[in-house]
Amino acid sequence: MKTKVQKNNITEGVIWKQLLFFFFPLLFGTFFQQLYNTVDAVVVGQFVGKEALAEVGGASAMVINIFVGFFVGVSTGATVTISQFFGGERMREVRDAVHTAMALSIAAGIVIMVIGLIGAPAVLSMMNTPAETVEGSVLYLRVYFCGMVANLIYNVGAGILRAIGDSRKPLYFLIASCLVNVVLDLLLVVVCDMGVAGVALATILSQLFSAVLVIAALMRFPEEYCLNVRDIRFHGWVLRRIVAIGIPAGFQSLMYSLSNALIQTNVNSFGTSTVAAWTAYSKIDALFWMMVSSFGIAITTFVGQNYGAGFYTRVRKGVRQCLLLTAVFTLFINIIIIPFGEILFRLFTRDGEVVSIGIMMMRFLVPTFMTYICIEIFSGALRGMGDTLVPTLITGGGICGLRVLWLLAAVPRWNHMKTVMLSYPITWVITSILFVVYYLWYTKKHRIG
Numbered sequence: 001m002k003t004k005v006q007k008n009n010i011t012e013g014v015i016w017k018q019l020l021f022f023f024f025p026l027l028f029g030t031f032f033q034q035l036y037n038t039v040d041a042v043v044v045g046q047f048v049g050k051e052a053l054a055e056v057g058g059a060s061a062m063v064i065n066i067f068v069g070f071f072v073g074v075s076t077g078a079t080v081t082i083s084q085f086f087g088g089e090r091m092r093e094v095r096d097a098v099h100t101a102m103a104l105s106i107a108a109g110i111v112i113m114v115i116g117l118i119g120a121p122a123v124l125s126m127m128n129t130p131a132e133t134v135e136g137s138v139l140y141l142r143v144y145f146c147g148m149v150a151n152l153i154y155n156v157g158a159g160i161l162r163a164i165g166d167s168r169k170p171l172y173f174l175i176a177s178c179l180v181n182v183v184l185d186l187l188l189v190v191v192c193d194m195g196v197a198g199v200a201l202a203t204i205l206s207q208l209f210s211a212v213l214v215i216a217a218l219m220r221f222p223e224e225y226c227l228n229v230r231d232i233r234f235h236g237w238v239l240r241r242i243v244a245i246g247i248p249a250g251f252q253s254l255m256y257s258l259s260n261a262l263i264q265t266n267v268n269s270f271g272t273s274t275v276a277a278w279t280a281y282s283k284i285d286a287l288f289w290m291m292v293s294s295f296g297i298a299i300t301t302f303v304g305q306n307y308g309a310g311f312y313t314r315v316r317k318g319v320r321q322c323l324l325l326t327a328v329f330t331l332f333i334n335i336i337i338i339p340f341g342e343i344l345f346r347l348f349t350r351d352g353e354v355v356s357i358g359i360m361m362m363r364f365l366v367p368t369f370m371t372y373i374c375i376e377i378f379s380g381a382l383r384g385m386g387d388t389l390v391p392t393l394i395t396g397g398g399i400c401g402l403r404v405l406w407l408l409a410a411v412p413r414w415n416h417m418k419t420v421m422l423s424y425p426i427t428w429v430i431t432s433i434l435f436v437v438y439y440l441w442y443t444k445k446h447r448i449g
């Protein structure tokens with residue numbers, strides 16, 4: 001029996017309330033998604049050691065982000081396409097887009113799995129991974145990549161649900177699968193003593209569980225656009241539209257990941273303790289990235305539906321209010337993270353050197369978060385309007401290009417971890433200015449609002 005999916009009234013009502021109504025399920029969903037890797041890090045850091053903490057984080061996390069981040073970026077093309085069709089009440093097109101997006105996730109999952117299984121050792125070697133962590137990192141990656149199809153099916157399916165205004169089901173599915181992951185982590189690592197292979201296996205099994213849940217939800221859509229497994233295939237015209245919007249977003253994510261991989265390579269040169277501290281810090285500052293990316297997804301869906309419905313004034317007001325909300329939440333994160341730095345780091349490790357290095361990282365970077373928010377909100381809004389090429393070029397040049405130049409020019413001269421970290425605020429400020437200028441020009445040119 002099909003259940004009717006109620007449209008979330010993103011195109012009407014008080015804007016800031018609608019944004020928050022959509023944002024909070026996204027935030028909690030992203031929190032539980034991040035909890036996968038955080039629980040992995042806590043379990044191996046406490047029960048195996050700092051080398052294992054470096055193996056499941058560090059270069060391994062960068063490799064995963066490169067592949068998964070690229071495809072998730074591409075899949076935003078499906079989210080934008082479906083949200084615009086849904087906002088315009090074009091349900092036949094929604095159906096074709098749903099089946100094309102699922103076909104794309106399956107095909108891409110298989111390709112990424114094969115590439116990851118074969119290429120993991122070479123990529124880790126290129127990233128200057130500490131010798132004592134290479135073997136464990138390769139093992140972790142190879143097990144993890146075996147679950148890539150389920151990973152991408154969940155991400156695409158969750159994007160489809162959000163595109164039609166349902167941000168709650170992805171949250172519920174993540175909570176359930178995260179609980180499965182926690183239980184399996186403790187069972188496979190603490191009881192079965194499987195080490196990094198255990199946390200990887202726990203992650204892919206729990207992701208498989210979430211993929212099954214999201215497929216079941218899509219199959220219970222209204223008849224005119226529900227998922228039918230036998231109808232999963234590529235519809236050429238939809239695929240071209242998804243790719244046209246999604247490929248620039250995918251390359252934007254790829255450029256982020258590659259520049260972060262270069263940062264990780266520099267971090268690796270400072271030794272295992274610094275790698276472990278960076279891994280723990282990346283789990284702590286994920287609170288900010290979860291928040292800002294959730295607002296980014298919220299504004300993309302908000303703009304997509306309102307733009308598709310022709311409500312251009314509402315689009316402009318939504319962007320302004322989303323910026324203000326993001327700034328307030330960023331300030332709140334600064335207030336709650338910095339005073340509790342040592343407590344947070346000791347959740348991951350009891351090693352005093354690692355904790356000391358991590359606190360230094362936190363105090364240096366957390367106060368600079370405010371310089372990033374314009375990038376996420378304006379790029380999300382532009383994606384919602386279907387413009388992804390120029391935001392990709394701005395991000396590629398402003399963040400990734402300048403970051404690479406900084407790392408190649410400054411780090412060899414001032415070889416310190418703070419020099420590496422300084423690449424973040426410098427590039428965020430420059431890129432934010434570029435986005436403000438371009439967004440104002442774009443909305444004026446297209447008479448939006």
